[in-house]
Each structure stands twice: as C-alpha cells, then as structure tokens.
Amino acid sequence: MKSEQPDALIASARKLTAKFAARAAGYDKDNSFPHEDFADLKAAGLLATSVPKAHGGHGVSISNGDPLTQWRITSAVAAGDLSLGRCYEGHINTIDLVNDFASDELKKELYPKIVAGDMRFVIWGSEPIRQDTQDLYQRLSGQTTAKKVDGGWLLNGVKAFATSAGGATHVVITAALEDVTLSALEQQQWFLADAASPGISIDESWWHSLGMRATVSHKVGLKDVFVADRYRLFSTEQYLGRLWQAKFIPHFSASFLGAATAAYEFACGYLRQRKKADDPVLQNLIAQARVAIDLLDAHLVATAHSWTAGNRDEAALRSNICRAAGEQLSMEAVAMAVRVCGATALLEQFPLGRIQRDLQTYVRHESIDRILTAIGKGCLGIDYDPNFARSDHQARAARAAD
Numbered sequence: 310m311k312s313e314q315p316d317a318l319i320a321s322a323r324k325l326t327a328k329f330a331a332r333a334a335g336y337d338k339d340n341s342f343p344h345e346d347f348a349d350l351k352a353a354g355l356l357a358t359s360v361p362k363a364h365g366g367h368g369v370s371i372s373n374g375d376p377l378t379q380w381r382i383t384s385a386v387a388a389g390d391l392s393l394g395r396c397y398e399g400h401i402n403t404i405d406l407v408n409d410f411a412s413d414e415l416k417k418e419l420y421p422k423i424v425a426g427d428m429r430f431v432i433w434g435s436e437p438i439r440q441d442t443q444d445l446y447q448r449l450s451g452q453t454t455a456k457k458v459d460g461g462w463l464l465n466g467v468k469a470f471a472t473s474a475g476g477a478t479h480v481v482i483t484a485a486l487e488d489v490t491l492s493a494l495e496q497q498q499w500f501l502a503d504a505a506s507p508g509i510s511i512d513e514s515w516w517h518s519l520g521m522r523a524t525v526s527h528k529v530g531l532k533d534v535f536v537a538d539r540y541r542l543f544s545t546e547q548y549l550g551r552l553w554q555a556k557f558i559p560h561f562s563a564s565f566l567g568a569a570t571a572a573y574e575f576a577c578g579y580l581r582q583r584k585k586a587d588d589p590v591l592q593n594l595i596a597q598a599r600v601a602i603d604l605l606d607a608h609l610v611a612t613a614h615s616w617t618a619g620n621r622d623e624a625a626l627r628s629n630i631c632r633a634a635g636e637q638l639s640m641e642a643v644a645m646a647v648r649v650c651g652a653t654a655l656l657e658q659f660p661l662g663r664i665q666r667d668l669q670t671y672v673r674h675e676s677i678d679r680i681l682t683a684i685g686k687g688c689l690g691i692d693y694d695p696n697f698a699r700s701d702h703q704a705r706a707a708r709a710a711d
Contacts, residue, residue, distance in 0.1 A: 360424055485497050
C-alpha cells in the first residue's frame with residue numbers, strides 16, 4: 310500500500326462521511342456492527358493509518374508522532390456515525406499499543422495483515438463492577454484471570470461494554486495473573502486474542518442502550534480461551550506508566566467533534582431548506598454551535614502540539630483538559646442544533662435525534678468528575694495521576710520509574 314500525505318488521508322475520510330451517515334440509521338435500528346463501513350475504510354486504506362510507514366502503513370497517530378492527523382480522520386468517520394467512530398477509535402488505539410509494546414517478531418507477523426485490511430482490533434477491559442475492593446482497576450477489570458499452561462495462557466471471566474463484539478477480528482483482553490507477589494496493576498496483563506477463539510461467547514441480549522447501539526458493546530464470556538505466549542503484550546502498570554490512558558482520551562474528543570460537526574451541518578441545511586436562515590435568533594444559535602466546534606478543534610490542535618513537543622506532563626494535563634472540553638463543547642454544539650431545528654428534526658427520519666442520543670451516551674465513557682479533579686490537581690501543582698486510575702503517590706512513582 311502506498312503511503313499518502315496527511316491531507317490526502319483526511320480528505321479520503323471526509324469523502325466517506327456521507328456514505329457512513331446514509332447507513333447509520335439502519336445500524337442503529339438493528340443494533341448491528343457497521344461491516345459495510347469497515348469495508349469502505351479498508352478499501353480507502355484507513356485501517357492502516359497508525360501502522361508505521363516503514364511497515365507499509367501511513368505513519369500517523371500519536372505513536373507515530375502525528376496525533377492531529379489521526380484525530381481529524383477519526384472526526385470525519387464519527388461525523389458519519391459516532392458509533393462507527395468509537396469502533397474505529399478502538400482499532401486505531403490497539404495498533405498504537407502494538408507499535409509501542411509488541412515484540413519485533415510480533416510486529417512482523419501483524420503489520421502485513423493490518424495493512425491488507427484483514428484485521429479489525431478492539432480492547433476489552435471493563436467488567437461488571439466488583440464491590441469488594443476500592444482499587445479502580447480491580448473493580449472494573451480484576452475478575453478475568455489468566456492461568457499459565459504449556460505454550461500460553463487460559464483466560465476466564467466476563468467482559469462488559471465489549472465494543473465491536475462480533476465485528477472485531479482480534480481483541481486485546483485484560484486479565485489478572487495468579488502471581489500474588491505482584492501489585493494489582495502488575496498482575497493485570499493485556500493479551501491479544503483471535504475473536505473467533507473457542508471459549509469466547511457473546512451475550513447479545515445485554516447491549517440495549519439509549520445510544521451508540523452500533524458499537525455492539527455486548528457482554529462477553531471467556532471460558533478457557535487460549536492465548537499463546539507471544540501474544541501477551543504488557544501490564545497495566547506499563548500502560549499507565551507510559552501515560553497511554555492520557556494519550557487516548559483526546560481521541561474521544563475527536564469523535565465528539567465529528568458528532569457535533571454533523572449536528573451543526575444538519576442544522577444549517579435544515580434552516581436553509583425551511584427558509585429560516587434570516588431569523589436573527591436562529592443565527593445566534595448557529596453561531597454558538599460554530600464557536601463551540603471551533604473551540605474544540607483548537608483544543609485538539611493544542612493537545613497534539615503538546616505531545617509532539619515532548620513535554621509529557623504538560624501534554625497529559627492538556628489531554629485531560631481536551632477531554633473535558635470535548636464533552637462540554639460538543640454537547641453545547643448539539644444542544645444549539647436541536648434548539649435551532651426544534652422537535653420536528655428529532656423525528657427518526659432525521660439524524661439529529663440519533664446524534665444527540667449517541668453523544669449523550671458516549672460522553673459517559675470515563676468520569677468527567679475524575680477528569681476534572683485530575684485537571685484541578687495539575688493546575689495547583691499537586692501530584693496526580695493523569696490517567697485518573699490510581700493514587701497520586703502510585704502515579705508519581707510510576708512516572709519516575711518509566
């Protein structure tokens with residue numbers, strides 16, 4: 310595959326936005342994975358954007374030193390369908406982790422298949438919440454276990470909010486080792502599994518959500534799922550120590566921006582069609598939506614610059630600010646679009662109601678309260694975890710050790 314320039318990749322994604330939007334209502338109604346959309350992403354070479362150029366990819370994304378290009382591509386995808394944007398995010402984020410943690414041997418195995426468009430990735434980490442621990446990661450993903458056997462590991466447990474269940478071909482799964490001498494974060498390892506492995510079962514009755522239905526984020530059972538030794542990737546301690554959660558959260562805001570942009574553009578077209586564009590009240594609301602969108606875009610630009618400039622602490626804080634701003638500004642822009650169009654545009658024949666439902670659902674991914682607390686500590690010079698996942702002294706020690 311020939312590597313394209315960043316602007317060409319963004320333009321290629323934007324050409325697909327309308328096609329994705331035309332299918333979105335059907336996938337939403339059926340609670341089904343957007344297979345056709347992923348086929349289009351494959352044909353456009355957009356499933357390999359985060360693969361390094363040296364291995365046949367396009368070499369954009371945060372692990373390649375060009376997060377802004379990837380975020381703009383994701384925004385264009387999400388403008389067509391926010392559920393699709395979430396599934397695409399998961400694919401790109403997984404490849405970023407492969408870039409950072411996989412062995413050279415494993416990279417040589419995986420990269421040609423990714424470039425060919427034959428692999429669709431996702432990460433399954435969340436689980437039904439435990440009540441017997443205060444540790445965040447044990448509460449959310451400490452029940453799935455990994456038992457050592459000859460040649461690999463057997464995974465057993467349950468995953469909830471398992472995005473792309475039935476759509477992804479390969480899955481990164483978090484599971485805890487039996488070694489009690491390790492800390493909880495060291496015990497928890499990330500394994501790459503074939504989604505068609507024996508022992509993986511999907512409960513399709515679980516995911517009946519207000520929005521984001523086409524992410525098919527079902528509950529998944531794991532029963533003696535075998536993963537070979539070479540597919541054990543890294544620990545949660547390493548993941549947090551390298552600030553990967555902080556690196557990923559601006560990607561959420563890139564998707565939020567896509568949804569907000571779609572709502573804004575619909576509202577503008579709706580006003581023109583209804584011949585109401587001369588109404589100064591509606592002009593004011595449209596202006597507020599556009600201001601919110603442009604401010605969110607500016608946050609993404611500033612955050613990308615912070616990461617490429619190499620100041621990790623500043624970049625991590627900026628990422629949290631971008632995620633918080635992404636939620637606030639995208640919701641504001643969509644709310645303005647709804648006020649512009651009124652109740653008629655919330656009928657199912659129009660996309661605005663689905664966009665609002667999807668965004669309202671997706672912004673609940675990560676707690677805005679924890680994010681804001683992390684930002685506040687950073688602003689006040691107090692040690693904190695920019696991944697908002699553990700105690701401040703643990704975070705300080707991890708950053709010092711990495």
